[in-house]
Amino acid sequence: METADILKSSGLNEKEASVYLALLELGTASVESIARKAGTKRPTTYLVLDDLQAKGLVSLVPRAKKALYTAESPEKLISDLNRKQELMKRYLPDLLALHNVKQEKPRVQLFEGKEAVREVYERILSAKEVEFFSTIRDIIVAYPDFPQRLNEKSIAGGIKIREFLTKSKEDIEYAKGMKHNEWFEQRFAPGAKEFLTDNCLFDGNVVFFSFQPYIFAVVIQSQGIYQSLRNLFEFAWKAAEPYEEVVKESKTAFV
Numbered sequence: 068m069e070t071a072d073i074l075k076s077s078g079l080n081e082k083e084a085s086v087y088l089a090l091l092e093l094g095t096a097s098v099e100s101i102a103r104k105a106g107t108k109r110p111t112t113y114l115v116l117d118d119l120q121a122k123g124l125v126s127l128v129p130r131a132k133k134a135l136y137t138a139e140s141p142e143k144l145i146s147d148l149n150r151k152q153e154l155m156k157r158y159l160p161d162l163l164a165l166h167n168v169k170q171e172k173p174r175v176q177l178f179e180g181k182e183a184v185r186e187v188y189e190r191i192l193s194a195k196e197v198e199f200f201s202t203i204r205d206i207i208v209a210y211p212d213f214p215q216r217l218n219e220k221s222i223a224g225g226i227k228i229r230e231f232l233t234k235s236k237e238d239i240e241y242a243k244g245m246k247h248n249e250w251f252e253q254r255f256a257p258g259a260k261e262f263l264t265d266n267c268l269f270d271g272n273v274v275f276f277s278f279q280p281y282i283f284a285v286v287i288q289s290q291g292i293y294q295s296l297r298n299l300f301e302f303a304w305k306a307a308e309p310y311e312e313v314v315k316e317s318k319t320a321f322v
Contacts, residue, residue, distance in 0.1 A: 077144045082107055086115045087124055090138040095128055097135055173289035181209060184284045187274060188213050192220060194269040198300050200231040200256075201265040203241040205278035214241065221251040228252070231303055233261045234313060243314060254307035268297055 074084035082105075089104035090096060096104070102112040116136055119125035123143055128135040178184050188210060191197055197217075206214065221228040230253045232238040242253050265276035273287040273296055287293075 074144075082111065082115050083119055086112060087119055087138060090125060090136060091141070095135050095137040097133060101136065173287065173292070175288075176286040178284040178286065179281075181282050184276065184282050185210065187276070187284045187286060191267060191269055191274075192217060192226070194226055196227040196269065198229050198231070198268040198297065199266065200262060200300060200303065201267075201276075202233050202235060202238060202262045204235070204237040206265055206276075207237070207241065209278060209282060214245070218245045218251060222246045222248055224250055226250070229300075229304065230254075231256060231300065231307060234259065234308075235261055239313060242310060247310065253310045254304060255310070255313045256303070257306070257308055268293060268300060 074087060079087065085105040086101060086107060089101050093100060093104055098109060098112050098116065101116070102109045105112065107115065116125055120127070124139050125136050126139060128137055178187055203214065217226070217228065220226055228251045230242075232242060232253060232255050234255050234257075238255070242255075245251065245253065247253065263277075263279075265278075267274040267276070271288060271290055271293050273289070273293050274284055276282075276284045
């Protein structure tokens with residue numbers, strides 16, 4: 068690493084490093100000599116010397132007939148770095164506390180329109196674990212490619228998926244077209260009621276997709292809300308009817 072690079076890594080900018088290094092080599096010098104050695108313009112050199120003086124790295128020679136400057140020891144840089152490091156150690160817990168408070172604040176985002184909502188579905192494809200409770204009818208119409216892509220990635224072991232569906236004809240026919248294994252499971256809500264929205268839990272996010280009267284999605288990032296709804300999902304999942312039983316029943320129900 069070049070000497071100038073070392074000075075820059077210690078907190079000096081490029082011009083400060085050049086001027087300070089020039090003055091270290093010259094010892095004591097005028098602005099003209101420093102500018103010539105550093106390769107900087109004279110007006111710029113004055114400004115840089117002022118900045119270096121403020122940092123305690125350069126001093127004016129007292130009682131000189133013309134303005135002469137001398138460089139302070141590079142040890143000053145080390146002591147400043149050590150002081151900054153100690154300050155960071157002392158106040159880092161407070162800074163981290165502020166950062167964590169920001170991270171923990173709930174966040175609500177609204178996505179409006181077909182393309183904006185598609186971005187949310189694409190995020191789901193990158194999740195590690197996903198729970199759905201929904202009616203498939205509107206999704207198939209708006210995003211016909213998404214269920215198949217999700218199923219394929221899940222079956223390959225890319226995402227752990229659980230879908231809690233209704234016993235509508237559309238949901239059952241959709242379920243029959245999906246592949247199933249330990250990564251992709253489906254169960255059905257008892258009764259004939261439907262969900263009016265597509266609802267999803269993934270990676271600390273709660274998403275409500277609505278398709279009427281227009282397409283939009285609300286994404287909530289809140290660990291408390293996410294965990295509460297996930298607990299509700301677990302209760303519903305345990306009480307749900309297995310895929311095999313519902314599909315077997317449907318063979319005669321929709322004839």
